[in-house]
Amino acid sequence: xxxxxxxxxxxxxxxxxxxxxxxxxxxxxxxxxxxxxxxxxxxxxxxxxxxxxxxxxxxxxxxxxxxxxxxxxxxxxxxxxxxxxxxxxxxxxxxxxxxxxxxxxxxxxxxxxxxxxxxxxxxxxxxxxxxxxxxxxxxxxxxxxxxxxxxxxxxxxxxxxxxxxxxxxxxxxxxxxxxxxxxxxxxxxxxxxxxxxxxxxxxxxxxxxxxxxxxxxxxxxxxxxxxxxxxxxxxxxxxxxxxxxxxxxxxxxxxxxxxxxxxxxxxxxxxxxxxxxxxxxxxxxxxxxxxxxxxxxxxxxxxxxxxxxxxxxxxxxxxxxxxxxxxxxxxxxxxxxxxxxxxxxxxxxxxxxxxxxxxxxxxxxxxxxxxxxxxxxxxxxxxxxxxxxxxxxxxxxxxxxxxxxxxxxxxxxxxxxxxxxxxxxxxxxxxxxxxx
Amino acid sequence: xxxxxxxxxxxxxxxxxxxxxxxxxxxxxxxxxxxxxxxxxxxxxxxxxxxxxxxxxxxxxxxxxxxxxxxxxxxxxxxxxxxxxxxxxxxxxxxxxxxxxxxxxxxxxxxxxxxxxxxxxxxxxxxxxxxxxxxxxxxxxxxxxxxxxxxxxxxxxxxxxxxxxxxxxxxxxxxxxxxxxxxxxxxxxxxxxxxxxxxxxxxxxxxxxxxxxxxxxxxxxxxxxxxxxxxxxxxxxxxxxxxxxxxx
Numbered sequence: 001x002x003x004x005x006x007x008x009x010x011x012x013x014x015x016x017x018x019x020x021x022x023x024x025x026x027x028x029x030x031x032x033x034x035x036x037x038x039x040x041x042x043x044x045x046x047x048x049x050x051x052x053x054x055x056x057x058x059x060x061x062x063x064x065x066x067x068x069x070x071x072x073x074x075x076x077x078x079x080x081x082x083x084x085x086x087x088x089x090x091x092x093x094x095x096x097x098x099x100x101x102x103x104x105x106x107x108x109x110x111x112x113x114x115x116x117x118x119x120x121x122x123x124x125x126x127x128x129x130x131x132x133x134x135x136x137x138x139x140x141x142x143x144x145x146x147x148x149x150x151x152x153x154x155x156x157x158x159x160x161x162x163x164x165x166x167x168x169x170x171x172x173x174x175x176x177x178x179x180x181x182x183x184x185x186x187x188x189x190x191x192x193x194x195x196x197x198x199x200x201x202x203x204x205x206x207x208x209x210x211x212x213x214x215x216x217x218x219x220x221x222x223x224x225x226x227x228x229x230x231x232x233x234x235x236x237x238x239x240x241x242x243x244x245x246x247x248x249x250x251x252x253x254x255x256x257x258x259x260x261x262x263x264x265x266x267x268x269x270x271x272x273x274x275x276x277x278x279x280x281x282x283x284x285x286x287x288x289x290x291x292x293x294x295x296x297x298x299x300x301x302x303x304x305x306x307x308x309x310x311x312x313x314x315x316x317x318x319x320x321x322x323x324x325x326x327x328x329x330x331x332x333x334x335x336x337x338x339x340x341x342x343x344x345x346x347x348x349x350x351x352x353x354x355x356x357x358x359x360x361x362x363x364x365x366x367x368x369x370x371x372x373x374x375x376x377x378x379x380x381x382x383x384x385x386x387x388x389x390x391x392x393x394x395x396x397x398x399x400x401x402x403x404x405x406x407x408x409x410x411x412x413x414x415x416x417x418x419x420x421x422x423x424x425x426x427x428x429x430x431x432x433x434x435x436x
Numbered sequence: 437x438x439x440x441x442x443x444x445x446x447x448x449x450x451x452x453x454x455x456x457x458x459x460x461x462x463x464x465x466x467x468x469x470x471x472x473x474x475x476x477x478x479x480x481x482x483x484x485x486x487x488x489x490x491x492x493x494x495x496x497x498x499x500x501x502x503x504x505x506x507x508x509x510x511x512x513x514x515x516x517x518x519x520x521x522x523x524x525x526x527x528x529x530x531x532x533x534x535x536x537x538x539x540x541x542x543x544x545x546x547x548x549x550x551x552x553x554x555x556x557x558x559x560x561x562x563x564x565x566x567x568x569x570x571x572x573x574x575x576x577x578x579x580x581x582x583x584x585x586x587x588x589x590x591x592x593x594x595x596x597x598x599x600x601x602x603x604x605x606x607x608x609x610x611x612x613x614x615x616x617x618x619x620x621x622x623x624x625x626x627x628x629x630x631x632x633x634x635x636x637x638x639x640x641x642x643x644x645x646x647x648x649x650x651x652x653x654x655x656x657x658x659x660x661x662x663x664x665x666x667x668x669x670x671x672x673x674x675x676x677x678x679x680x681x682x683x684x
Contacts, residue, residue: 150665223457404471424538431530432562
């Protein structure tokens with residue numbers, strides 16, 4: 001994949017870090033052992049205490065894509081005593097400066113390195129793990145590069161932008177034995193109202209689910225604006241088609257109705273995969289479908305009179321159907337359980353044996369789960385394979401909407417059967433020099 | 437909705453001068469036509485011909501991009517000549533690949549290989565990327581030769597061979613031998629690991645084991661970059677080859 005020597009001259013980190021932390025600590029240890037005369041000062045922070053592990057036992061982390069959700073992820077990791085946060089990377093100067101400022105403020109120094117180009121951050125040999133919260137079109141390339149450089153990865157949802165990316169990301173994680181966790185912090189925490197009745201067997205065998213969430217992304221033809229000096233526009237676009245700068249094209253706000261990268265097809269699957277990652281993730285976890293992928297996407301066209309909008313569904317091999325935006329009048333009148341108005345689950349009503357609900361490892365939610373797995377080398381709650389399975393359904397629905405027809409999915413071959421046009425949409429050409 | 441070629445006259449004419457920020461609603465009939473021609477080969481050929489004809493010097497960059505997106509869905513061998521003509525063009529090369537990479541016709545692969553032999557720098561890496569995306573086996577000798585080229589191109593070539601992972605790709609990677617370029621060496625290791633995984637999935641345990649053992653030996657001898665991760669990856673692979681219960 002795109003793991004090249006940087007095309008441009010490597011920019012020096014904006015922080016003052018020059019050597020590696022471990023090398024530095026190793027040097028201190030050697031000096032102490034040799035009882036040299038120079039007065040080395042080993043701080044209590046470095047040695048640790050009852051609540052803070054010594055620096056040598058902390059997970060050394062950096063973050064790529066540090067605005068919006070990236071800042072939330074950063075704060076979650078930065079707040080942990082078992083994490084030493086040392087580097088940030090963002091193509092926007094403001095996010096970069098803000099991210100570095102949060103780290104330096106936390107530690108009371110100016111040591112956090114700041115990079116424009118993620119390849120320079122990944123080239124550091126002192127990092128154990130990175131968190132990635134860039135727009136979706138970067139997820140696969142960065143995750144695979146991180147695995148290849150020996151880093152564990154916490155990757156914001158939606159983990160994939162195309163169906164073909166998923167198997168390559170899983171392969172990289174397994175090849176190098178990396179812990180790669182998807183990043184939907186809501187799956188376990190926000191959907192308890194549907195998770196527990198399902199796993200408790202109270203509603204019986206799951207028959208169907210109705211999810212209400214926005215639709216797929218759209219093309220972006222916003223007008224050109226002058227590119228501000230504080231963004232590396234070419235690197236923001238990366239593997240996506242070249243387009244002129246427009247602040248609405250790259251804005252990281254959480255809307256999907258335009259003027260945000262989440263709205264547009266080159267960078268996101270739209271609300272269907274963005275908020276959809278949470279709703280589908282919660283549903284698929286609640287209904288215990290994480291190990292499976294759908295075998296069919298069904299496109300239900302709009303009614304001839306236009307009164308009923310088109311909707312779609314995916315069918316799983318165990319008989320569960322998940323509907324996206326099915327009209328209310330077509331849904332079961334009395335779903336077994338519901339998560340507000342966004343998820344309604346219907347079972348057969350015949351109580352089944354309860355199963356223990358999987359929980360996070362460690363402490364601190366999904367972030368703690370990831371860090372615990374970095375330490376133990378276990379697979380995390382939202383292991384990349386489960387995340388890829390989860391996102392397969394929304395991606396299939398997006399393609400069904402785009403082509404306005406139903407599709408059959410061959411899970412083993414990772415292809416649509418009997419539809420060459422649909423298979424064209426499994427992936428997309430990446431702009432040079434990026435390669436997956 | 438039935439395909440109506442005449443209804444596209446005005447949208448296609450308007451499209452020629454389209455620029456970002458323009459009124460895309462004018463192109464909705466074209467968007468609808470791309471869907472409508474799915475089961476109508478004659479209509480599809482007509483639409484493809486009309487779109488392809490816009491990939492000329494008199495059409496704006498934004499319009500060419502729009503056309504390439506449409507051809508990426510409905511394009512056939514008939515569009516390859518006009519798309520191929522854009523491959524050496526820095527501004528339009530990627531969008532031409534955007535369509536060509538998806539066109540399941542031998543002509544599309546041939547056009548990308550032709551361009552691979554002529555363009556330079558990032559554009560060459562772009563051709564490598566698209567040929568890898570297509571799983572093009574005919575380009576393997578060209579990729580093999582590029583392994584000895586400049587670092588960035590050689591890394592891309594190794595990545596592509598790993599994606600293609602046929603026996604010929606394995607052979608090309610094995611024959612590449614050592615290199616002092618750490619980035620290239622790491623990419624070759626990764627590609628060989630990918631090939632071994634593919635062989636194992638096919639049940640070719642002995643061939644996969646041979647690759648893993650070769651990499652483990654090289655890592656032990658310190659002749660691969662990131663020797664520790666290579667050794668661990670190779671060890672995992674060898675264990676997987678020994679596990680007859682694992683998927684194959």
